[in-house]
Amino acid sequence: MKITSEDFGTQSSQALHDMQLQGALALVSGRFTQQRRTVVSQTDGWEEIRRKAEQIKEHTLDHLPDYLEQLEKQVQANGGTVYRAGDAAEACRQVLEICRRHQVRQVVKGKSMVSEEIGLNHYLEETRLEVLETDLGEFIIQLAQEPPFHIIVPAIHKTRQQIARLFQEKLGVPYTEDIAELTAIARRTLREKFLSAGLGISGVNFAVAETGGIVLVENEGNARLSTTAPRVHVALMGMEKVVPRVADLGTFLTLLPRSATGQRFSSYVSWIHGPRRDGDADGPERFYLIILDNGRSKILADREMRATLRCIRCGACLNHCPIYRHAGGYSYGWVYPGPIGSILTPQMVGLKKASPLPFASSLCGACADVCPVRIDIPQILLTLRHRIVRGNAKPLIPRVAEKAAMRGWRFATLHRRWRSLGIKAARPLQAMIARKGWLSKGPFPLSCWTQTRDFPAIAPKTFQEWWSTRRPPR
Amino acid sequence: MSLLAIFSQELARIGGKPHPAESLEQAAAIYADICQEAASPALRVRWSTSLLETLDKEAVEITSRDRDEVIRLCAQAQIGLTEADFGIAETGSLVLESGPGRSRLASLLPPVHVAVLPLGRMVPSLQAFTERYAREENARHLQSMACLTFISGPSRTADIEMTLSIGVHGPQALHVILLKDA
Numbered sequence: 001m002k003i004t005s006e007d008f009g010t011q012s013s014q015a016l017h018d019m020q021l022q023g024a025l026a027l028v029s030g031r032f033t034q035q036r037r038t039v040v041s042q043t044d045g046w047e048e049i050r051r052k053a054e055q056i057k058e059h060t061l062d063h064l065p066d067y068l069e070q071l072e073k074q075v076q077a078n079g080g081t082v083y084r085a086g087d088a089a090e091a092c093r094q095v096l097e098i099c100r101r102h103q104v105r106q107v108v109k110g111k112s113m114v115s116e117e118i119g120l121n122h123y124l125e126e127t128r129l130e131v132l133e134t135d136l137g138e139f140i141i142q143l144a145q146e147p148p149f150h151i152i153v154p155a156i157h158k159t160r161q162q163i164a165r166l167f168q169e170k171l172g173v174p175y176t177e178d179i180a181e182l183t184a185i186a187r188r189t190l191r192e193k194f195l196s197a198g199l200g201i202s203g204v205n206f207a208v209a210e211t212g213g214i215v216l217v218e219n220e221g222n223a224r225l226s227t228t229a230p231r232v233h234v235a236l237m238g239m240e241k242v243v244p245r246v247a248d249l250g251t252f253l254t255l256l257p258r259s260a261t262g263q264r265f266s267s268y269v270s271w272i273h274g275p276r277r278d279g280d281a282d283g284p285e286r287f288y289l290i291i292l293d294n295g296r297s298k299i300l301a302d303r304e305m306r307a308t309l310r311c312i313r314c315g316a317c318l319n320h321c322p323i324y325r326h327a328g329g330y331s332y333g334w335v336y337p338g339p340i341g342s343i344l345t346p347q348m349v350g351l352k353k354a355s356p357l358p359f360a361s362s363l364c365g366a367c368a369d370v371c372p373v374r375i376d377i378p379q380i381l382l383t384l385r386h387r388i389v390r391g392n393a394k395p396l397i398p399r400v401a402e403k404a405a406m407r408g409w410r411f412a413t414l415h416r417r418w419r420s421l422g423i424k425a426a427r428p429l430q431a432m433i434a435r436k437g438w439l440s441k442g443p444f445p446l447s448c449w450t451q452t453r454d455f456p457a458i459a460p461k462t463f464q465e466w467w468s469t470r471r472p473p474r
Numbered sequence: 475m476s477l478l479a480i481f482s483q484e485l486a487r488i489g490g491k492p493h494p495a496e497s498l499e500q501a502a503a504i505y506a507d508i509c510q511e512a513a514s515p516a517l518r519v520r521w522s523t524s525l526l527e528t529l530d531k532e533a534v535e536i537t538s539r540d541r542d543e544v545i546r547l548c549a550q551a552q553i554g555l556t557e558a559d560f561g562i563a564e565t566g567s568l569v570l571e572s573g574p575g576r577s578r579l580a581s582l583l584p585p586v587h588v589a590v591l592p593l594g595r596m597v598p599s600l601q602a603f604t605e606r607y608a609r610e611e612n613a614r615h616l617q618s619m620a621c622l623t624f625i626s627g628p629s630r631t632a633d634i635e636m637t638l639s640i641g642v643h644g645p646q647a648l649h650v651i652l653l654k655d656a
Contacts, residue, residue, distance in 0.1 A: 024635075031636050078617060136642055137633035153633055160635055183631065183639040190643065195545055211617040221582060221629040221644025228578045228621075229545060246613050250604030261632075264484070265565040265600070268644065269624035276620050279574035281536045282544050283620045 001119050001147060003349050005333030008356035012327035021157055025325050028156045032319040035262025036370070043258065053251050054374040057310040060244060064300060067209040067242045068291060074212025078274030080287035088118035091292050095120060095201070095234060098288055099129055102232050104198035108190075110216065110223035111135040112203025113313055114236045114292055116148060116335045117348075120201070132197070134190050134222035136183065143170045149329035150337070151315040152260050157328065190222070200226035200284070204237035205312070206252055207289075210245045211273060214289065217256055219267040227272060233284040235272075239291050240300075240309040252312065255372035259314035295348045304383045308343050310373040317367035317377060323360050332357060339367035343380045351388055358384035401445040423458055430457055477563040477596045478652060484566030488627035489640060490648040492566075498528065501651050505529055505588060508649050509553060512586045516552035522575030523557050525590060530555055536577035544579065554584035554645070558591040561652075564599040565626055568650065572621040581625065587645040589625075594655045 004011065015021055040046050060067055072082045085091035099107065107129055109115065121142070124131045133142040137154035141147065143166050148154030155163070160177050168175045173185050202223050206215040214235050216223045227233045243252065249271075257263040276283030299305050318324045318338030329337040333354070336344045342361060346354040358381045367377040412419040433439055434457040442450040449455055475483075482492035493508075495501035509518070518533035520526050526533075533555055534547055548554065556576070560569035568589050572578050581587050597603045607613045616622065629644030640646055 027636050074617070134643070135633070136631045140633070153636070155633055156636065158634075163634055179634050179637045180639055182634060183642050187642055191549075194643075195549060211613055213617065219630050220642045222642075224578070224582055224623065225643055228582065231541070246607035246616060247604050250601040253600060253604075263488075265562075265567055265624065265626045267488075267626050267628070267630055269626075271616070271622040273617050273620055277573070277618070279538050280572060280620055281538050281575070281577040282541070282548075282579045283572065 001116070001122075001335060003334050003345075003353050005345055005349070005354035005357055007333060008327075008331055008360055011333065012323075012331035012360070015328040015331050016326055020159065021328055022326070024157050024159075025328055028150060028153060029319040029325045032152075032260075032262060032315075036259060036316065036319075037262075039258045039262045039264060043254070049251055049254055050372055050374050053255055053372060054310065056243060056248050056251065057373050060242060061240070061300060061306060061309055064239070064242070067244055068239060070209040071207055071212060071242050072291075074209065075274060075287075075289050076212070078212045078287070079277075080212065080274040080289055083288065083290045085290055085292045085294070087294050088292075091118045091236065091290055091294070092120055092123040094290055095236075096124060096127060096129075098232065098234055099124070099199060102198060102286065104232065105129060106193065106197040107131045107199045107201060108134050108194055108197040108226045108230065109138075110200070110202040110218065110226045111138050111154070112201065112236055113148075113151060113335060114203055114238050115201065117238075117294065118236075118292065120236075132190070132193050134194070134226055135218075135220060136186050136222075139186055139190065140166065143167075147330070147335065150318060151313055157330075194222075194225045194229045197226075197230045199232040199234060200228075200230040201234045201236065202227050204235050204241050204289075205256065206249060207237055207242045208244075208246055208249065208271075209242055213246070213271045213273045215249060215253075216270045216272065217253070217266045217268075219261075219263075221268055224268055224270055227270065228283055231284055232286045232288070233272075233275070234288045234290065236290050236292065239293055239296050240311075256312055256314055259312075259316040259370065259372040299347050302347075305343075305347055305380060307375045308340075308347060308380060310375050311340055311344070312373060313340075314372055316370045316372065320366040320370050322362060322364060322366070327360065332360075339377045339381075340375075343375075343377055343384065346384055351384070351391060355388050358382075358388060398445070398448060401448070405445065420462070420464075423462060426458055427460075477561075477598060478593060480563040480598075481561055481566055481596060482652070484564065485627065485648075485650060486566075488566055489630070490566060490627045490650060492650050492652055494652045494654070496654050498653070501590065501653050502529055504651055505555075508586070508588055512552055512647070517547070517550050518553040518555060519547055519551040519577070519580050519584065520555035521557055521577060521580060525557055525592075526555055529590065535575070536580050537575050544577065545583075548577065548579040548583040551580075551584040553586045553588060554580040554582075556581050556587070556589045558589045558650075559595060560603060561591045561593075561596040561650075562598075562600055562603055562624075563596055567600075567624050567626040569603070570623045570625065572619050572623070578621055578623065581623070582644050585641065585645055586647045586649070587625075587628075588649045588651065590651045590653055592653045592655060 140155040149157040275287040324338040332341045342357040438454040520533040522535040558568040631642040
């Protein structure tokens with residue numbers, strides 16, 4: 001996938017003028033945040049569960065190589081095969097190799113953010129394999145040839161009318177705006193494919209080192225179908241998805257559905273331990289697990305960034321972010337949008353290619369408040385900002401101007417008399433441009449600010465001037 | 475509130491249908507009603523357990539046989555009948571273990587899924603359920619089965635305009651017969 005994070009500014013301002021998109025964003029974030037709030041208020045000891053999850057993840061990251069090794073051994077003991085992939089290209093090659101080995105021509109896929117990250121569909125389609133997304137939202141955006149708009153509901157930016165036209169055009173079915181009917185069309189179309197596909201690909205929500213199990217969380221049943229009907233199952237995971245023990249799943253499976261959709265539990269949760277066993281009536285004959293690094297080791301080694309790897313991809317930070325709620329998913333220019341994208345993308349694709357993202361935040365802290373694994377996203381954003389500024393990404397003049405302004409500010413705050421003088425001198429100057437207490441068009445360097453927002457005008461009286469005219473009360 | 479009451483309330487809230495049964499005879503009567511309602515005569519498939527055999531002798535047992543045959547049967551069936559290994563009251567969830575005679579597709583491909591849950595297998599919460607596996611031998615046993623499936627209500631999606639649709643890939647209806655222990 002092409003990375004366009006550098007264009008966050010233009011992309012987000014386009015999104016702001018797209019009224020349909022704004023409506024969809026209000027709907028998804030409104031619904032998910034409200035449902036989450038309700039279910040969290042009904043969950044005893046929520047904060048304690050979050051702290052426990054944080055603790056488990058931190059412990060796992062401390063011992064990541066050991067747990068990955070244990071996971072690998074247990075998957076093998078279950079009759080599965082494990083591959084390690086250093087980067088996206090290697091993971092794609094491994095999947096292709098498995099497809100060729102088993103002479104597969106048709107692949108069905110459950111939703112997987114990692115597969116988006118490595119551009120798997122595109123890669124496999126170039127080799128003339130048929131790859132079909134089976135999550136309803138993913139199916140829709142695959143037909144439209146677009147990337148996911150939201151981690152949980154990938155096609156939420158599309159109206160039913162657009163989907164109706166898309167189905168009519170691509171699937172040759174009669175036009176219908178009825179959502180139940182559109183869903184039924186997808187069910188019929190995909191059902192045939194599930195039953196004829198030779199290989200199913202899934203993501204991994206959690207992998208358990210102790211048992212070599214992988215856990216899949218979903219509502220539709222497409223992940224179950226993709227991992228049960230075809231002869232071969234390939235699961236793709238980022239290396240940070242491992243947890244030590246089965247008992248830890250109680251914590252994470254309590255947090256994930258509540259944070260993602262506000263459900264107490266998702267419709268289907270599967271704990272998969274390798275291929276079918278002797279005597280089983282169904283299930284895949286072969287099981288492969290691909291463990292992907294793709295820059296994660298580097299994040300792990302960076303003390304200030306490491307907490308990023310705790311993420312369980314619930315999407316709560318997106319729904320609660322005032323920036324995401326207006327800029328939408330595509331503005332972020334890569335696979336992972338919202339606050340988590342703003343800290344993950346720069347680390348994975350490089351600061352240079354994603355420099356606007358750490359600044360795409362008001363630092364309000366809502367993301368940290370709702371994060372089920374307590375990632376301090378604002379702190380990581382600040383650290384990334386610091387690195388970008390130190391890395392000297394800005395052109396010379398604004399940099400010098402900013403420095404001078406900050407020096408001036410420091411001087412003014414330290415010297416009261418000079419500050420009062422400065423304020424008195426500024427008042428007649430601003431009278432030319434102030435409107436109703438706001439400056440909306442300032443001269444350079446103030447224009448750097450007023451291009452995008454108004455600046456409050458200096459009040460007719462300072463507080464001290466006003467106070468000094470007051471008589472003490474009797 | 476009893477675990478049965480909590481389970482029933484939660485299951486109903488997420489779109490499943492709880493049916494408490496005092497005895498096996500009553501369970502059979504409830505099951506017959508469900509079959510009637512779900513278009514009979516229809517192809518029915520089931521797990522191969524003694525409890526389910528007494529409930530529905532005529533349903534096709536899905537056992538280890540030709541792969542395509544298993545898929546064809548489950549895909550054509552109107553009803554899939556299974557026996558839950560655990561129930562989780564707090565979330566109204568069923569837990570189904572895979573194994574010989576315990577098909578994974580039987581609870582997935584037919585549009586109607588009927589599960590029998592003997593009440594002695596009910597646990598209060600997900601946390602209580604996962605705590606079981608803090609014991610090493612339980613974890614080893616878990617690992618010996620290819621798949622453990624948690625089912626909470628029918629298949630659902632809200633991917634189009636956040637509007638709920640039931641039965642997108644899995645069953646459109648989930649009936650749980652809550653069988654009082656003999």
